[in-house]
Amino acid sequence: MRLTRRSFLQVSGMAGMSAVLPQKGSHAPAPRTRTQLIASSLTQFVDPLPIPRILQPNGLRPSPSDSSSKIPYYRISMRECEAQVHRDLKPTRFWGYGGSVPGPTIEARSGQGILVEWANDLPGKHFLPIDHSIHGAEADKPEVRTVVHLHGGRVPPESDGYPEKWFVPGQSATCHYPNRQDAAMLWYHDHALGINRLNVFAGLLGAYFVRDEFEDSLQLPRGNYEISLLMFDRIFDLASQLNYPVSPDPQKVWTPEVFGDAILINGKLFPYLDVEPRKYRFRLLNGSNARFLHLSLGDGHRFLQIGTDQGLLPAPLEHDRIFLAPGERVDLVVDFAELNGKALLLNNDMLPVLQFRVGKNASKDPGVLPQTLRPVSKIVESSAIKTRTLSLVEVDDLKQRPVTMLLNNAHWSMPVTENPVLDSTEIWELVNTTDDSHPIHLHLVRFQILDRRNFDIGAYWSTGQVKYRAPAMPASAAELGWKDTVRADPGMVTRIIVKFEGYTGRYVWHCHILEHEDNEMMRPFDVLPAS
Ligand code: C2O
Ligand code: CU
Ligand code: CU
Numbered sequence: 001m002r003l004t005r006r007s008f009l010q011v012s013g014m015a016g017m018s019a020v021l022p023q024k025g026s027h028a029p030a031p032r033t034r035t036q037l038i039a040s041s042l043t044q045f046v047d048p049l050p051i052p053r054i055l056q057p058n059g060l061r062p063s064p065s066d067s068s069s070k071i072p073y074y075r076i077s078m079r080e081c082e083a084q085v086h087r088d089l090k091p092t093r094f095w096g097y098g099g100s101v102p103g104p105t106i107e108a109r110s111g112q113g114i115l116v117e118w119a120n121d122l123p124g125k126h127f128l129p130i131d132h133s134i135h136g137a138e139a140d141k142p143e144v145r146t147v148v149h150l151h152g153g154r155v156p157p158e159s160d161g162y163p164e165k166w167f168v169p170g171q172s173a174t175c176h177y178p179n180r181q182d183a184a185m186l187w188y189h190d191h192a193l194g195i196n197r198l199n200v201f202a203g204l205l206g207a208y209f210v211r212d213e214f215e216d217s218l219q220l221p222r223g224n225y226e227i228s229l230l231m232f233d234r235i236f237d238l239a240s241q242l243n244y245p246v247s248p249d250p251q252k253v254w255t256p257e258v259f260g261d262a263i264l265i266n267g268k269l270f271p272y273l274d275v276e277p278r279k280y281r282f283r284l285l286n287g288s289n290a291r292f293l294h295l296s297l298g299d300g301h302r303f304l305q306i307g308t309d310q311g312l313l314p315a316p317l318e319h320d321r322i323f324l325a326p327g328e329r330v331d332l333v334v335d336f337a338e339l340n341g342k343a344l345l346l347n348n349d350m351l352p353v354l355q356f357r358v359g360k361n362a363s364k365d366p367g368v369l370p371q372t373l374r375p376v377s378k379i380v381e382s383s384a385i386k387t388r389t390l391s392l393v394e395v396d397d398l399k400q401r402p403v404t405m406l407l408n409n410a411h412w413s414m415p416v417t418e419n420p421v422l423d424s425t426e427i428w429e430l431v432n433t434t435d436d437s438h439p440i441h442l443h444l445v446r447f448q449i450l451d452r453r454n455f456d457i458g459a460y461w462s463t464g465q466v467k468y469r470a471p472a473m474p475a476s477a478a479e480l481g482w483k484d485t486v487r488a489d490p491g492m493v494t495r496i497i498v499k500f501e502g503y504t505g506r507y508v509w510h511c512h513i514l515e516h517e518d519n520e521m522m523r524p525f526d527v528l529p530a531s
Contacts, residue, residue, distance in 0.1 A: 036243060037089075037236040039262035039269060045355040046087045049271035051227065052207060055104040061115050064176045071112070075172075076103065077119040078146055078204060085262070086269040090240040094203035095122055101267045102230045102287070103188070103206025108179045110212035118148045119172035128198040128244045131253035134519055135412055137194030142168045145192045146199060150208060151327065151441070152186035152309060152484050153177055157505030160443055163193035163522070180502075181446075182374070182482070183215035184311040185228070185283045185329045193412075197289055197514035201234070201244050201258070205287050215312065218370050221281040221333065227273070231324075231353070232287040233260035256405075257290035257436075257515050263353045272355040277340045279369065281306070282332045286324040289514040292437065296321040297334070298345035298352075304369065307331030310446040310482030312374035317477055325439035327485040327512030330478075333369060376481055379425060379448050379497045387427040388418060389466070392488055392511070392521075394434045405434070405511065405521035418509070418525035420500040429495050430488040431466060433457055438488045438516065442498065443507040444527065446482040449475035450495040457491055466493060485512055504529045 057072035081099040082091035097103025097118075108114055122144050132139040145168055149161030159175035167173055186208040190199035207228050220226070235258070237243040246253045262269050286293050297303060297320075304316040309329050322330055336344065339358040346354040395404040410417060420426050427450070430440055451472035459467040472495075479486075488494040510522030 035237050037238055037240070037262070039236070039260075040351070042086055042088060042269060044270040044352060045272040047268045047271050049227075049229075049273040049354065050266045050268055052100065052102050052105045052230070052266060055098070055106050057114070063113055064115075065113065065178065071114055073115045073117070074106065075117045075119060077121045079121050080123055081203075083267055085234075085236075085240070085264060085267060089236070089269075092236065092240050092242060093127060094242070095199065096203045097188070097206050101203035101205075103204070105206065105228065106188070106208040108177065108208065108210050110179055110181060110183060110210050113176060113178040115174055115176055116148075117172050117174040118146070120144070120146045120167055120169050122146065122169050124169055126195070126198060128202060128242070129246050129253050130195060130198065133252070134194045134254060136163070136192075137518075141194070144169055145195065146190050146204065147173065147192050148175065148188055148204075149191040149443070150175070150177055150186055150188050152184060152329075152446075153179075153208070154181045154444060154446075154502040156503045157507060160507055161191045162506065163191050163196070163508060166192040179210050181210060182311040183210050183212040184307070184309070184482075185209055185285065185331065187230075187285055187287065187329070189287070194518055197258070197518045198244060200287070200514055201242065201289055205230070205232070207283070207285065209283070214374060218312075218373060220306070220369070221279050225276075225278070226281040226283070228283040228285070229265055229354070230267075230285045230287050231263060231265050231293060231348075232289075233263050233291045235260040236262055254519055255515060257513055259291050260288075263291075263348055265354050270353065270355075272357055274357050274359060275336050276361065277337050277358050279333055279335045279337070282334060284322075284324065284330045284332065286326050286328050288326050290326060292326070293324040294321060294349050295324065296347050296350075298347060301334075301344060303335075304333040305330060305478055306333055306369075306373055308479065308481035309484045313481045314374065314376050315372050316369055319478065322478060323487075325437070325485065325487045325512065326514070327439050327441050328483075376448075379499060381427065381450065381497065383425045383499075384427045384497060385424050386420070387429060389429045389431060390418075391431045391433055392438050392440075394436075404519050405438075405516040407509070407511075407521055407523045410523060411520050412522055412524075416506075416524050416526050418523065419528050420498075420525070421528050422504050422530050423499065423501060424530070425497065425499045427495055427497050429466075429493050430486075431455070431460070431493050432488045432490050433460060435490045436513075437490060438521070439485050439512040440488050440494075440509065441485040441512045442509040442525075444502055445498050445500055446484055447486070447496045447498040449479050449483060449486055450497055451475060452489060452492045452494045454491055455493050468493075500527050503527065 060070035061073040145166035190204040453472040
């Protein structure tokens with residue numbers, strides 16, 4: 001095994017915002033088999049878009065941070081379930097939180113903590129192919145292991161869902177989510193070491209909203225006019241069952257990325273949504289294992305972006321398309337007012353995935369969207385006390401197939417190298433030496449994107465030095481809010497600035513392409529107490 005540099009695919013224009021961005025570099029998608037369902041052959045828009053139910057608490061329990069007060073307690077059981085993803089398909093087996101995919105939506109208020117007991121009530125055998133050569137998934141480990149992470153949550157380390165803190169069927173873990181953070185769309189999903197990609201593919205994900213008074217005061221569309229759209233791609237076989245591809249190499253099971261041709265929205269394929277001719281707020285998540293979404297509305301219809309991963313933007317931005325990497329969320333407002341009686345499509349890569357059917361009568365529209373939303377104060381570079389240069393690397397074998405993805409040439413089990421001090425600010429420079437775009441996510445924190453800058457990969461491999469080839473490009477307007485996941489584009493140094501607020505203890509940072517994350521593209525980091 002040796003380190004190699006594979007053919008570098010130039011990505012032109014505004015990194016990633018271009019519609020011609022290749023879906024992937026040189027990793028050929030697994031060949032389509034004759035037993036695979038061709039999603040585009042299905043009749044479109046015959047099923048209404050399901051709206052995940054809002055979870056109700058199971059009671060009150062003493063707060064772990066202040067036992068004199070009681071906070072809402074929820075219990076969510078992970079179960080095998082069946083769901084029909086399309087009118088003309090048979091029920092599909094899934095693993096879902098609360099027995100549904102996506103799981104139920106959790107609604108929380110900023111500053112008001114909750115407790116969630118996550119119970120593993122899954123069967124003892126996995127129904128997707130485990131690769132026992134992957135770290136953490138060895139044959140002596142139980143097949144079915146789960147641990148839940150609240151993505152985007154500022155959560156104490158013992159409740160963060162550390163990948164090694166998995167538990168098996170019959171066990172549960174109770175997590176404390178203090179919600180001391182701004183209003184935002186978070187999401188919860190499985191994070192078990194070595195099989196995370198399989199557990200999420202099986203259906204273990206759901207939405208979690210933090211609300212606050214500031215957001216309430218903006219009078220954004222809410223209730224029936226605020227809709228979450230949890231999007232994730234899957235592959236189905238001809239029996240309507242999930243088909244997670246294995247490597248064409250008989251020695252291996254792991255595949256570098258999994259792309260499905262079936263894009264589910266809230267668990268349905270090609271759903272439709274009846275809307276009134278007025279403004280709606282849409283909360284989008286890309287919950288795919290590896291697929292980047294390039295979303296637009298039909299007929300070039302424009303829309304407003306009002307938020308990023310970690311909450312509201314300073315002001316609405318108008319777009320005609322949006323780019324969403326795995327793990328990212330976006331907050332949009334679409335105005336259907338001019339579309340009385342018409343239909344509008346939501347497209348991914350120009351292919352329809354959802355149809356809006358605009359009715360003729362609107363209930364009273366609650367006025368206009370505010371011109372300004374939530375101020376985002378820029379973290380100045382000079383406040384950083386440390387800059388870390390961190391490389392993103394692929395390790396290939398002699399057949400030029402990637403076998404592992406690494407952060408900073410380090411494996412998961414190696415000693416911690418990233419150890420910021422609580423409340424300090426750091427700049428992380430993500431040096432992407434691969435030909436893939438990697439969505440890099442840090443637990444615990446929110447951050448801002450500084451810029452991306454093209455560098456000479458060849459020179460980097462021979463000298464270990466970063467030699468820039470072009471001036472830095474600022475983050476795109478769509479990314480200029482608080483983020484927790486950032487696209488590190490190929491051949492670019494992507495710089496983020498992070499204040500490590502919240503808690504001391506052990507967390508993780510990783511690529512959110514779940515196949516990469518499972519195969520070593522994840523590292524622990526420690527937040528150290530200030531001395
Ligand atoms: Cu959404 Cu560590 O993950
Ligand atoms: Cu996370
Ligand atoms: Cu990656």
